[in-house]
Amino acid sequence: MTIRSEEIETGAHAGVSCRNCALKPLCLPGQLPAPEARALESAVERGRQLGPGMALVRAGTAMDALLVVRSGSAKRFSLTLEGTEQVHGFVLPGEAVGLEGFATGRYGCEVNALEPLSYCRVPMHKLEQLLEQLPGLRREMLRLLGQALEEAQRLRGELAETDARGRVARFLADLSERLARRGFPPYDFRLSMSRADIARHLGLTLETVSRAFGTFKREGWLRVRARDISVLRPDALAALAGVPHCA
Amino acid sequence: MTIRSEEIETGAHAGVSCRNCALKPLCLPGQLPAPEARALESAVERGRQLGPGMALVRAGTAMDALLVVRSGSAKRFSLTLEGTEQVHGFVLPGEAVGLEGFATGRYGCEVNALEPLSYCRVPMHKLEQLLEQLPGLRREMLRLLGQALEEAQRLRGELAETDARGRVARFLADLSERLARRGFPPYDFRLSMSRADIARHLGLTLETVSRAFGTFKREGWLRVRARDISVLRPDALAALAGVPHCA
DNA sequence: GTCAGTTCTTGATCAAGATCAAATTGCAGG
DNA sequence: CCTGCAATTTGATCTTGATCAAGAACTGAC
Structure with a gap:
């Protein structure tokens, strides 16, 4: 898809400006009341840019942050016993990655960049703090996971049909x-x-x-x-x- | 499977005793510290018994409670445009039902009892209150959803392979x-x-x-x-x- | 530009599973 | 016990998509 949604990003360092992000309406802060969005934003870090083929997450590694793709696209997959790839799907900007990691605290599958890719991350310890304080974020996280689940079930059903x-x-x-x-x-x-x-x-x-x-x-x-x-x-x-x- | 796990249940009315429930280790309170488990328990209601073929949840209806099957088994499915059933899976005792409802606030698929079935329910408004107070329950809910997601992705992958x-x-x-x-x-x-x-x-x-x-x-x-x-x-x-x- | 390597297309054959069609078994009710 | 209906098994045939095998087109490096 060759996706470039790098909005102009000036002045922000560790804390990223979600305010001006083109993806905001699709992303976590999009559904939050302004004060909550601001609180979340202060916890968001910018991940480093990845080249094609590079791993965004590896299966089995500790889930230390919630990740959202900012630009570029990625492939989600697992390695089977025979060494082949089982491709679960493709990730587009604004989509979260590795949510199944909540199951065990470790990522459940590999995610590799398919083209130059940038992303945002919310460290888990900060996320937990925010979840304590922000009811909207709590609802939003459940919504996000529910959506991912619905999507996965839909894909499974379609495959069968x-x-x-x-x-x-x-x-x-x-x-x-x-x-x-x-x-x-x-x-x-x-x-x-x-x-x-x-x-x-x-x-x-x-x-x-x-x-x-x-x-x-x-x-x-x-x-x-x-x-x-x-x-x-x-x-x-x-x-x-x-x-x-x-x- | 013809599942009967009706433990002896005496004295409890609206509030159900999770303490003595055979499913406790598999169910929500199983992973919670004792005080949180007790708090959750006070919010749990007992659903009425369902006969074979009866609906536990209907797609599109408001998700007013988190449901867990207590005894019996159920079929999760969607109705396709052609009127056929797309069967997503089967629910066993101790398994939550309708989690994909978090996506929209409405259940995403039908769940019908396959045999006499009983269940527990935590009303959504009580769940939200509890999530504010209980950090363990917050973690547990994310774990539960992550698990469901992982499972759905696994099933999809297997189907493809x-x-x-x-x-x-x-x-x-x-x-x-x-x-x-x-x-x-x-x-x-x-x-x-x-x-x-x-x-x-x-x-x-x-x-x-x-x-x-x-x-x-x-x-x-x-x-x-x-x-x-x-x-x-x-x-x-x-x-x-x-x-x-x-x- | 040319070249090598990969990725993609196209063709021929083959097998797994769908479809169509009975026959059989199991089960609830009289 | 018998009857009738629904669920399951079994068989024969046909279709879809996998497999095997070349070619063609695209990509990046020089």
Whole structure:
């Protein structure tokens, strides 16, 4: 997707300004009353920039902070016993990472940058303090986790229900929608992940994913040039994906 | 599974005694320091008994309480546009229900009893009060949600990776393990759900599920008589399921 | 630009599981 | 016990997507 949402960031050092962040409405402080947002902001640190392929979190390491991607995209995956990657999904700006770590205090899967990536972090000890004081943040954290859970269940259900092309269509439709919510052009983007990553995410082979793209192209629903995608008929994709009426 | 874990419950009316509950170690108060457990207990109400097929929660209704199944089992599912059921999973005693409701304040899926079922409930307004006061409960709620998330992601990953018999094997292995943790015989149980429910949960057809049972029976790994299951070779099932070394 | 390496596309074959269709078993009610 | 209905098993066939195998296109380095 090649995502750059680096807003102009001047004057802030350790404490980051959420106020001016383009992602604010999607991110944690977006739903909080102003005083709570300010309190949270003072606990937010800026993570260092990561290059493509670098690990944002490693499975099994202590969950020492809540992380939110600020710009770029990432791949969430686990390593199976056979050494293959089980791709859980892809992370876009404004999305939290490693929430399943709350289960054990250690991250449950790997998250690797797919392109240059920056992120914010709230150290756990500060988060716990804030949770004591801020009722809105408590509600917001539960909402965030509930949302992640709902999403994971939805993805599981879709995988069980849908055939190959339906899965690819839904993948694209979902990506479109998430890009749109972040203010990116929803029908014209560059995929940051490989066909193999998409395939492993959707429980398919990369050949089948490629063929699905080929079909959509032939039908005139898509323009595909390697990783550059133009969605010409979002309605057709949505229909195949079985989505009710999400644009 | 035909689950009866009705411990002897005398004297308690609205407030339920978690102290003597057989499920305590699996349930919310199990991880809490004693004073917090007592505070939580005072907020717990007993839900009325439900008969087979009755709804414990309906998708879209307001999430007015946190629910935990006390005895019996239930099916979590969504209704698709075509009117079919998308089965997300099955709920056993000690497991919370409807956590994805935190996302929107409304339950995200249907939960129906599969056999006579009883449950406990913590009204949301009381839960919010308690979360303000009890740091252990705050941590525990995050843990609970993190666990549910991890579980959902695991299920999604398995679905993407495993073939039909592997999925059925894993389903049985998982059930075994969960029954064991609740003190039920893990290798001898009665399924409370139909083949069709299992199939819809695993993204298969009921015929394929039936054939998988047939294969396992022929291999001598299982004894199957309708819904009565005896696991004779848990190791073989676990191996097929790709589980490392979980007994 | 050219080159090497990777990623992606396309084609041919094959197998796992879906689908269609009975037959069988189990179970509640009379 | 018998009856009727629903759930399950079993069988035959067909379709989808996996697998194997080339090619083609893209990428980054020189």
